[in-house]
Amino acid sequence: MKEIKKHQIKYIHTLKHKAGLKDEDYRLLLKSKFNKNSSKDLSYNQAEILIKILDRLINDYATEKQKNKLNTLYGKVYKEKDKKEFIEHYLGKDKTMDNMTVKECSKLIYVLEEILEWQEKRKV
8 A cells, every 4th residue: 555645745745734624523534534633644645635625615626525426417518519618608618527616516417417408308
C-alpha cells in the first residue's frame, strides 16, 4: 500500500480549515470513513478520497451519483452530440463535468428529463 505524501497531509489540513470543520468533526470523519484517528495514518489512495470529500464540502461539487444520472440521460437523448457543448450551452464556457455544482448538475438533469419526456410524447 502506497504511503501518504507530506503534501497530501498539508493539503488535507488546508481543506479542513477552508471547510470550517471543527477538529472533533474532522476526527469523526476520519474514523467513520477510514477507521483512522489521524490523516498521517491514511494511505495515499485514502488521502486522495478524503481530499475529494473535503473539496466537495467546500465547493459543493456534483456527486458521482448525479454525474452518472446525467451521463445516462444524456446517452438516451443525444447519440453523437458532444456533451461538452451541451454543458457549456446551459452553464457557460468554464463549466465541465468536474467543476459543476450540485445545483448546476440538477439543472442539466432536469433539462434532459424534460427533453426525454418530450421525445417520448412525440413517438406516440
